[in-house]
Amino acid sequence: xxxxxxxxxxxxxxxxxxxxxxxxxxxxxxxxxxxxxxxxxxxxxxxxxxxxxxxxxxxxxxxxxxxxxxxxxxxxxxxxxxxxxxxxxxxxxxxxxxxxxxxxxxxxxxxxxxxxxxxxxxxxxxxxxxxxxxxxxxxxxxxxxxxxxxxxxxxxxxxxxxxxxxxxxxxxxxxxxxxxxxxxxxxxxxxxxxxxxxxxxxxxxxxxxxxxxxxxxxxxxxxxxxxxxxxxxxxxxxxxxxxxxxxxxxxxxxxxxxxxxxxxxxxxxxxxxxxxxxxxxxxxxxxxxxxxxxxxxxxxxxxxx
Amino acid sequence: xxxxxxxxxxxxxxxxxxxxxxxxxxxxxxxxxxxxxxxxxxxxxxxxxxxxxxxxxxxxxxxxxxxxxxxxxxxxxxxxxxxxxxxxxxxxxxxxxxxxxxxxxxxxxxxxxxxxxxxxxxxxxxxxxxxxxxxxxxxxxxxxxxxxxxxxxxxxxxxxxxxxxxxxxxxxxxxxxxxxxxxxxxxxxxxxxxxxxxxxxxxxxxxxxxxxxxxxxxxxxxxxxxxxxxxxxxxxxxxxxxxxxxxxxxxxxx
Numbered sequence: 001x002x003x004x005x006x007x008x009x010x011x012x013x014x015x016x017x018x019x020x021x022x023x024x025x026x027x028x029x030x031x032x033x034x035x036x037x038x039x040x041x042x043x044x045x046x047x048x049x050x051x052x053x054x055x056x057x058x059x060x061x062x063x064x065x066x067x068x069x070x071x072x073x074x075x076x077x078x079x080x081x082x083x084x085x086x087x088x089x090x091x092x093x094x095x096x097x098x099x100x101x102x103x104x105x106x107x108x109x110x111x112x113x114x115x116x117x118x119x120x121x122x123x124x125x126x127x128x129x130x131x132x133x134x135x136x137x138x139x140x141x142x143x144x145x146x147x148x149x150x151x152x153x154x155x156x157x158x159x160x161x162x163x164x165x166x167x168x169x170x171x172x173x174x175x176x177x178x179x180x181x182x183x184x185x186x187x188x189x190x191x192x193x194x195x196x197x198x199x200x201x202x203x204x205x206x207x208x209x210x211x212x213x214x215x216x217x218x219x220x221x222x223x224x225x226x227x228x229x230x231x232x233x234x235x236x237x238x239x240x241x242x243x244x245x246x247x248x249x250x251x252x253x254x255x256x257x258x259x260x261x262x263x264x265x266x267x268x269x270x271x272x273x274x275x276x277x278x279x280x281x282x283x284x285x286x287x288x289x290x291x292x293x294x295x296x297x298x299x300x301x302x303x304x305x
Numbered sequence: 306x307x308x309x310x311x312x313x314x315x316x317x318x319x320x321x322x323x324x325x326x327x328x329x330x331x332x333x334x335x336x337x338x339x340x341x342x343x344x345x346x347x348x349x350x351x352x353x354x355x356x357x358x359x360x361x362x363x364x365x366x367x368x369x370x371x372x373x374x375x376x377x378x379x380x381x382x383x384x385x386x387x388x389x390x391x392x393x394x395x396x397x398x399x400x401x402x403x404x405x406x407x408x409x410x411x412x413x414x415x416x417x418x419x420x421x422x423x424x425x426x427x428x429x430x431x432x433x434x435x436x437x438x439x440x441x442x443x444x445x446x447x448x449x450x451x452x453x454x455x456x457x458x459x460x461x462x463x464x465x466x467x468x469x470x471x472x473x474x475x476x477x478x479x480x481x482x483x484x485x486x487x488x489x490x491x492x493x494x495x496x497x498x499x500x501x502x503x504x505x506x507x508x509x510x511x512x513x514x515x516x517x518x519x520x521x522x523x524x525x526x527x528x529x530x531x532x533x534x535x536x537x538x539x540x541x542x543x544x545x546x547x548x549x550x551x552x553x554x555x556x557x558x559x
Contacts, residue, residue, distance in 0.1 A: 014559065026308040060557040066539040080394040091385040095321050107310035152389060160394075237349065 003068075004160045004191040005033040005056065010065035012051055025051045027215040029065070032210075033193055035159075038186050040206035041195040042294075044302055048215045049195040050088060053164050057085055057189045071160055081109065084153035088165040092147050094138035098129055098148050101137060102155060109156045123151040126181070143174040150181060161185060163194040167201050180203055203294040213302050227297055234264045236273060240282035249273050259285065307395050311403020312410065315377065319411040324372050329415060332365035336423050350495040351430050355438065355521040357421040362416065364446045367476055369415055370408070370449045374456025375468035377404050378553075387558055398550040405457055405546060412449050441520040447538035448514035452476060461552045468535065470482075479511030486510075513537050 010029040013022045026048045039137065043049045054060045056067055058075045067074035072080050074171055092101060099120050103292050108122040124130045127147035134141070140148065146166070153161055165177045166182070174196075183205055185192055197284040202209060210220040219226060236250075239259045244253055250264035264270050270287075277284060327377065339357030343350035379548070381387040420442050427435050455475050459468035473537065485505050492498040513534045519526045 054388075054558070057388075057389055059388060061555060062558065077394040080392065083392065085389060086391040087385065089385075090389075092389070093386055095318060096314075096349075100317075104310060104314050105389070105393060108307050108390075108395050149389075156393075160555075248412065255406055305421045 001034040001036070002030070003032055004035045004070055005031065005039075005193060006066075006068045007052070007056065010052065010055060010067065010068040010135065011063045012048075012060065013063055018123045025215055026055070026062070029212070029215070029217055031210055031220070033160075033191060035191050036186065036189055037203050037207040038182060038192045038194065040202040040209035041193065041212065042197065042199065042202060042209055042298060043195075044197060047212045049212060050164055052212070053085075053162055053193075053195060056162065057083075060073060071300055081156065082159045084156065084158035084161040086146075086149045086153040086161075086166055088168065090149035092137050092145065092152075093150065097134050097136050098124065098140075098151075099133040101148065102151055105152045105155050111156075117156060120162060123154055126154070127151045128177075136282035142169055143171065146170060146174065146178065150178065152183075153298065160191045161195065163192065165196055166194060167196060167198050167215045175201060199293075199295045199298055209294070211275045211298060211301055217296075218301055223294065227294060231267055231291055232265075234267070234270050234291050235286070235290060236262045236270070237285040237287075238262065238266060238273075238277055241277060241280050241286065245276055245280065246273065249276075283297040308399050308403045308406065311395070311400055312407035315404050315407025318409050319373050319377075319408055320414075322373055325369060325415065328365050328369050328372070329418060332361055333422050334420065335365070335398070336363035340426065351427070352521055354427060354430060355435075356517065358426065359438070359441050359445070359517045359521070362419045362423060362442065363515075366412060366416055366445055366449045366454050368370040370412055371451040371456050371469055371476070373411070374393070374408055374453045375452070375460045375472055376465045377408060378460040379463075379465050379468065380459060382558055391558065397553050401457065401461075401549055401553055405453060408453050408457070409450055411419060412453065413446065413516075416446055427513050437520055437523075441516050444514040444516050444534060447535065447542075448511055449497065451509070451511075451538055451542045451545065454542045454549070458545050458549040458552070459554070461549050475509060476511065479509040480515075482508045482510050483512045507543065509535075509551070545556075 005028055010026050011024075012026040013024045015021065016023050029048070029052055031052075041049055041052070051060070055065075056069070056074060058080075069079040072082075073180045074080035094103065094105070102120045102123060103116055105120055111119065111193070120133070121130070122135050122229075127145055127150055129144060129151070132144065137145065137148065150166070150207075163182070166178055170178065179201060182192055182194065186207075194202070194206070206223060207224065208222050210217050210221070212218070237259055241260065243260060244261060246252060246260070249269050250262045250266075252260060253263055254261040262273065264273060274284075276282075336358045339354045339361070341356055343353040346353050346488070381390070387400075391397065400507075420439070424438065425433060427438070452472065452475070456468060459471045463471070482505065484540045485508065489501050489505060490497060515533075515549060516526060516530075518524070
């Protein structure tokens with residue numbers, strides 16, 4: 001698989017304070033994003049996710065390190081011609097209408113007028129803003145701004161799309177819409193690099209992830225390789241049984257309205273629980289084996305670090 | 306094409322700025338006020354109208370260039386709109402040139418409106434359109450281009466308030482530095498004079514663009530002055546723009 005984005009030994013520090021002191025933000029980042037995948041870049045607030053993306057885009061200059069985008073130097077126009085970017089909390093020219101806004105960005109890619117008109121119509125319908133094309137961006141809601149931001153990131157039909165916290169601040173419906181668009185991009189052969197701290201979303205759509213803590217990537221790889229498939233515990237919701245009958249089999253977490261939530265840590269004891277339920281003619285409402293989640297992995301690593 | 310796209314967007318932004326219309330309104334009031342001043346003056350009324358009218362155009366044009374120019378680049382960084390812009394295939398110098406041209410075009414339109422008001426007022430007195438006034442206005446325009454470049458230069462690294470103070474200082478120094486030349490002529494040769502000459506060369510001399518007196522009083526102006534002032538304006542503006550690009554080239558957008 002060809003490499004869409006490669007970052008080698010990236011360092012960045014900033015001077016802060018009245019008497020300038022150097023504060024290290026990135027301390028040797030290595031990343032490899034393959035073409036056609038959704039790559040999740042995870043990290044707690046202040047870990048250096050946005051700083052990495054700003055370096056990749058040439059908004060800030062690294063102290064040390066190499067960045068290559070689709071085989072080109074990251075500062076070259078050839079590289080920029082093939083990338084799309086959606087910033088965190090998109091701020092746009094609020095005095096422009098949605099179509100004026102997209103037209104402006106399209107002109108920066110040197111597209112001709114006919115092509116621009118076609119692109120604007122297609123993108124506005126992709127992000128479901130076709131009825132708002134003549135409305136100024138200052139009148140847009142947060143979700144609408146995020147969607148028009150997505151449209152500008154796709155105006156050049158990019159091969160690599162960089163998204164900085166694209167799901168932050170959106171309601172569940174808005175998040176689902178954006179997730180669907182991201183997956184559709186991958187299905188169309190695009191590479192998506194997405195930074196986030198909303199782990200459930202990352203887990204749902206990402207092929208590979210990298211975890212950054214305090215300016216260093218502490219783990220990187222395929223999701224299924226990082227998360228162990230071992231069952232951590234089994235959650236059983238049952239009814240028709242006395243709490244005392246389950247003693248010694250697991251931890252009884254709640255017993256409301258005749259229902260009991262039982263957490264069984266030993267896999268072998270699950271069968272024991274099932275037998276007791278059968279004996280007492282009880283009822284199982286749900287039985288969920290919990291494997292390790294990305295959240296468990298993330299929390300574990302961040303705490304360890 | 307890319308520079309023009311940024312210029313067009315800058316024009317759209319600047320033309321929606323309320324400060325512009327406030328200044329245009331006051332400029333119109335001042336030009337109109339020249340008629341009242343003319344009534345109070347003994348002598349040639351038309352000359353007073355021309356004098357005050359051209360001075361108003363120059364002053365309010367400079368204020369427009371400074372107050373809008375100093376916010377242009379800063380706002381892009383402050384509002385983070387520059388993030389999406391710089392991530393597109395555009396060089397940083399193209400962005401700055403686009404900003405400059407957009408504002409220069411806005412100032413051209415404003416100058417045109419002020420000139421129409423001014424010439425119309427003159428027409429009511431003389432019943433002729435005084436085309437010669439356009440020569441003075443052309444040099445005011447060259448001066449505004451330079452002030453715009455200076456405002457954008459300061460805007461690349463400081464806040465709008467600080468940039469405005471710096472730009473106004475540039476404007477004032479530029480219009481007062483001719484006094485320095487008179488001082489130098491009276492100084493005896495030596496280290497002091499040499500240092501003074503160096504300082505005079507570095508300081509801007511915006512009086513090079515001031516042909517108001519000559520035009521109003523119909524005095525002859527040798528062609529070499531026109532050529533010198535035009536080149537002075539063009540090269541000084543280019544110099545400040547190049548300086549801005551150098552500052553902007555390696556700037557981190559945090």
